[in-house]
Each structure stands twice: as C-alpha cells, then as structure tokens.
C-alpha cells in the first residue's frame with residue numbers, strides 16, 4: 342500500500358531503514374535528524390536533504406543509532422535489525438590489512454572480484470567496499486564488468502575508474518575520465534569472444550595504470566560482475582578472474598558457485614562465501630530495461646546536475662561506422678588458419694540505413710579501423726535521433742558540440758528513444 346506522509350524513524354545501532362520509491366514522477370526526501378547514518382558506505386550529512394526518485398531502492402544504515410525523516414510517498418518503508426553489515430565490514434577490514442601489507446612490502450594491494458547470481462547486491466557490496474576504502478584514505482580502482490547495467494558508463498560497456506572520493510548519495514561515483522570499452526550488447530552471451538577480448542584488454546590497462554600509480558596499486562581493485570553464473574557465464578567469470586589475477590573472490594548467496602570456484606581457482610585465490618542482505622530487491626526484466634534506459638538518459642541529460650546535450654546533423658560521408666562481429670561461418674568455410682570464432686571479433690563496416698534510428702553509437706579514440714579498434718577505449722557516445730536517406734545525413738544527440746572527437750564510431754545494439 343502506498344503511504345503519503347512525513348515519517349520519522351528511530352534506528353537502533355546496527356539497523357537499517359529500507360525504502361522504495363515506485364510511483365511515477367515521485368520524489369522522496371531523506372534527512373538525518375540526529376546521530377550518524379550511511380548509505381551504501383557513504384556518510385550522510387546531518388540536516389542535509391537528499392532526494393530519491395522513482396525506481397530508488399535504498400537502505401540507510403547506522404552503526405551507532407540515529408533518527409531519520411522521510412518526506413514523500415514511499416511504496417515500502419521499514420526498519421530491519423538483521424543485516425549482513427558486520428560481515429561486510431570484516432571483509433573490508435581483511436582487505437585493509439592486505440593494503441597495509443602491500444604498502445610495507447611495496448607489492449600490489451588486493452584485487453577483489455564480487456560474484457553471484459542476479460539481484461543479490463553485487464553492485465551494492467562493490468560500492469560499499471570502495472566507499473570504506475576511500476574513507477580510509479585509499480584510492481582503489483573500481484572495475485565494472487556488468488554490461489547489463491553499467492555503473493561506470495552506459496550499459497553495453499565495461500570500464501574502470503579511479504575512486505578518489507566516496508560515491509555521491511544521489512549520483513554515485515564521480516564519472517571523471519573513466520576508461521571504457523565497447524561491447525554493444527547487454528549480456529556477455531551475445532558475443533563471448535568479444536567480451537573476453539575486452540576484459541583481457543581492460544585488465545592489461547588497469548595493471549599498467551597500477552604500475553604507474555603507487556597509491557592506486559596498494560589500494561587494490563574491486564571488480565563488479567554480471568549475474569550470469571551458469572555454463573558459459575561461469576567460464577566468463579573464471580576468465581575475468583584469470584585476466585585480472587584476482588586475489589579474492591567474494592561469492593554472494595550461491596553455494597554452488599562458491600564450491601565450483603573453490604575447486605577451480607588456484608590455491609592462492611581466497612574464495613569467500615557471503616550472505617546477501619534481506620533488503621536487496623529483485624527486479625523484473627521490465628525494471629532492468631527501465632534502469633538501462635535511465636542510465637542512457639542520465640548520460641545525455643545528467644541526474645541531479647542537469648546536462649544540456651547538443652543535436653546536429655552529420656553527413657554519412659563524414660562518418661565511419663563499424664560493427665564488431667561478422668556473421669559466423671562453419672570452420673570448414675573459413676580461410677586457412679582462421680577459426681570461426683575469429684569472425685566474432687572482426688570489425689565490419691555498417692552502412693547507414695533507417696535501422697540506425699535510436700541506436701547508440703560509441704565514439705572511439707582509435708586512429709584507424711583495424712584490430713586496434715577493439716583494444717582502444719571510448720571517448721563517449723552519441724545517439725542517432727533521425728536518419729535522412731535523401732540528404733544522406735544522421736541527426737545525432739551528443740554531449741559535446743560538433744565536431745565529434747573522432748569520426749570512427751561503433752554500432753551498439755542498445756537503443757534509446759530521445760523524447761526529452
């Protein structure tokens with residue numbers, strides 16, 4: 342049932358207030374009145390109003406007790422005393438010990454990967470551990486391999502970013518200069534070969550950056566992954582673990598995955614089983630797809646801080662659009678020395694057509710459309726809002742005014758309807 346009211350909650354130490362904002366165009370304002378509270382590891386400032394919009398699923402946790410006020414319409418709001426926060430804090434403490442040891446010995450800090458099925462709180466735990474690390478003065482690297490949601494960039498990409506301050510309550514981690522690679526689909530299963538190729542590449546670049554930044558290196562890396570854990574999904578996870586040379590794997594809420602990883606990982610990898618929080622909310626596929634749309638909208642229009650994107654026409658002849666993955670042929674039809682899988686990472690030209698309308702295009706930093714294109718990170722994204730076959734132009738939505746930083750674009754399967 343929907344509740345409309347001003348609600349005040351007194352939270353005892355070690356408890357959390359959970360609430361959801363579901364109604365369309367709804368806004369809920371949260372304020373800490375007394376005591377101390379945090380939201381997924383970011384401290385809340387007393388007396389400061391924080392806004393949450395439709396789709397938000399929130400937990401305000403307190404170690405010492407506090408009073409919190411909610412203004413607006415919440416779908417659900419309740420206080421939970423049972424949370425796994427002490428267990429998560431212990432994980433943070435263990436990682437912190439490894440960082441201290443890395444500092445003393447001049448070695449690399451812990452590389453941690455968070456795995457588990459969908460909706461167990463992987464992204465939330467990643468955010469919590471990063472926030473706790475940065476609050477201790479660390480500068481960890483956040484890697485997001487979840488192409489389905491995209492916490493660093495938009496869905497259909499993987500990326501990494503150096504975390505220098507706690508996530509903002511309303512806008513998440515700062516999006517300054519992330520390292521982003523193009524995948525173009527929202528599940529790794531759409532092109533496993535390409536997915537593994539870019540994961541390997543991202544791991545190489547993250548390792549390189551750590552070599553040049555001692556503080557980041559001792560702080561370590563925290564990797565968020567997709568919720569696809571069976572069959573080929575499991576292989577994708579073990580490949581990522583190998584590529585990033587992980588030291589710790591945190592398995593959320595899936596015993597089978599825990600046992601498999603314990604069996605298959607080398608002995609020096611610590612595989613740890615963790616309970617999920619009872620507060621994590623399951624999302625329907627419609628909600629996931631709405632969340633993906635919202636991510637793309639945020640990329641162009643901003644969240645709390647509004648952005649003002651540009652719209653302009655570009656001639657077909659001024660762009661070079663490519664797609665990754667040629668149609669696959671059986672091995673027997675492939676030229677000598679080539680495997681059928683090689684076709685999946687082949688870069689092929691995509692000719693402009695009306696089918697480009699509403700597609701997201703990634704703007705590459707690559708100088709040429711050769712093999713390097715896959716291994717080169719992205720400058721950003723544009724969205725095609727109209728295709729004029731007569732005038733041979735595309736109308737595009739771009740965060741930046743013309744000209745585009747590069748004319749080499751990569752076609753994504755993702756679509757975005759710009760009806761702002």
Ligand code: ATP
Pocket residue numbers: 359360397398399400458459460461462463464465466487490567568618619620621622623
């Ligand atoms: P996916 O596999 O889709 O990436 P996930 O395992 O990463 O999902 P999260 O995105 O971390 O799961 O969590 C799912 C939702 O539950 C999010 O909207 C998050 O804000 C919410 N959530 C997480 N923990 C809590 C909690 N303790 N109380 C209330 N809501 C929570």
